[in-house]
Amino acid sequence: MxxxxxxxxxxxxxxxxxxxxxxxxxxxxxxxxxxxxxxxxxxxxxxxxxxxxxxxxCPTQENVVNPLFHTLPKDVQAAWNINFEDRLTSTSGGIFYVLGRKWIENGGIVYGVDFDDHLNVVHTRVNNIAGLQRLRGSKYVQSDITGILQQVKDDLKNGLKVLFSGTPCQVGGLRTFLKKIMRI
Ligand SMILES: Cc1cc2nc3c(=O)[nH]c(=O)nc-3n(C[C@H](O)[C@H](O)[C@H](O)COP(=O)(O)OP(=O)(O)OC[C@H]3O[C@@H](n4cnc5c(N)ncnc54)[C@H](O)[C@@H]3O)c2cc1C
The missing domain is CATH 3.30.70.20 (Alpha-Beta Plaits)
Known part of the structure; x- marks a missing residue:
């Protein structure tokens, strides 16, 4: 049964x-x-x-087995990008681009959401500024995140620094996934 x-x-x-x-x-x-x-x-x-x-x-609150991330934030900060052009090409304050650019300049990997060749909204991995530009702006539909959690795990195991951007639920799923696999 x-x-x-x-x-x-x-x-x-x-x-x-x-x-x-x-x-x-x-x-x-x-x-x-x-x-x-x-x-x-x-x-x-x-x-x-x-x-x-x-x-x-499963990170869902309905899942009483695993309610591990339903805690209050440790710290909350607010900021915006002081570059006007950057803000115009972002959805709101343009902070994602600032963080992503710095991350890539320091050799890190960024995961975010792009359109594929068929205009599907998909999570993707980038390691350069041209790729990062494509992640800018909110795409207001559910992104396809197939295979991405595994890729993040592989990058972390290879010692790369990963910046992941997604909806809170996607971040919750990634955290429980990594916690199970890598005990982090
Ligand atoms: C689906 C969705 C709904 C939102 N709803 C609200 C809301 O109700 N109220 C509010 O104040 N803000 C909402 N936001 C946040 C807002 O649209 C901006 O994304 C946020 O303010 C960051 O802006 P930015 O200028 O720093 O980054 P931007 O340059 O706009 O970058 C947006 C980031 O979101 C990621 N992203 C884009 N589309 C998706 C997607 N479909 N799924 C997951 N991640 C994605 C990109 O990879 C990028 O990292 C929503 C965002 C998304 C993606």
């Missing part, structure tokens, strides 16, 4: 962060579009080995 929450998780409780699909060691979780175009996990029960890693990695 399969009992873990993923078999009964309502769509309203799922952030679509893909941490479950990307942690699954046997590829038993597929992300499928619902009728509104949002991605939700679907478990293939014939592939599932009941390891429960999906449940342990």
């Amino acid at each position: 399969r009992t873990h929450v993923f078999y009964n998780l309502p769509e309203s409780a799922c952030y679509g962060c893909q941490a479950c699909a990307q942690i699954c060691p046997v590829g038993a979780i597929e992300m499928l579009n619902n009728r509104e175009g949002f991605l939700y996990p679907k478990i293939n029960s014939t592939k599932c080995i009941e390891c429960n890693l999906c449940e342990k990695t």
Whole structure:
């Protein structure tokens, strides 16, 4: 009898962060579009080995097994980019570009959201300023983050410094994913 929450998780409780699909060691979780175009996990029960890693990695508040990141921020700061042109080419204060540029100048990797050749909104990895420019500006639809959590893990394991930009749910999913795999 399969009992873990993923078999009964309502769509309203799922952030679509893909941490479950990307942690699954046997590829038993597929992300499928619902009728509104949002991605939700679907478990293939014939592939599932009941390891429960999906449940342990899920950051949703409904998942009582893993409520680990629902804490208050340690510190809150506000800033804006003093360069007018930078602000015009960003969505609001242009701080993402300042942080990303500095990060890349120091040899780091930036993850953010771009359009692919078919105008799909996708998370992607960049290591140069030209790539960073493409990440600027909010794309107001759910980004496809397939494979990205694994790439972040690989970069960190290779000693690279990673700046990840995404929605709070995506950051939550990344943190639980990394915590499970790298114990950070
Ligand atoms: C889906 C979404 C909804 C938002 N809703 C609000 C809101 O209701 N109220 C509010 O005050 N601010 C909201 N924001 C934040 C706002 O739009 C700006 O992104 C933010 O103020 C940062 O601006 P910036 O000028 O520093 O960076 P920008 O140069 O605008 O860069 C935006 C950053 O967001 C990332 N990003 C872009 N599209 C997506 C996406 N679809 N999913 C995940 N990450 C993405 C990019 O990779 C980049 O790192 C939202 C952002 C997103 C992505």
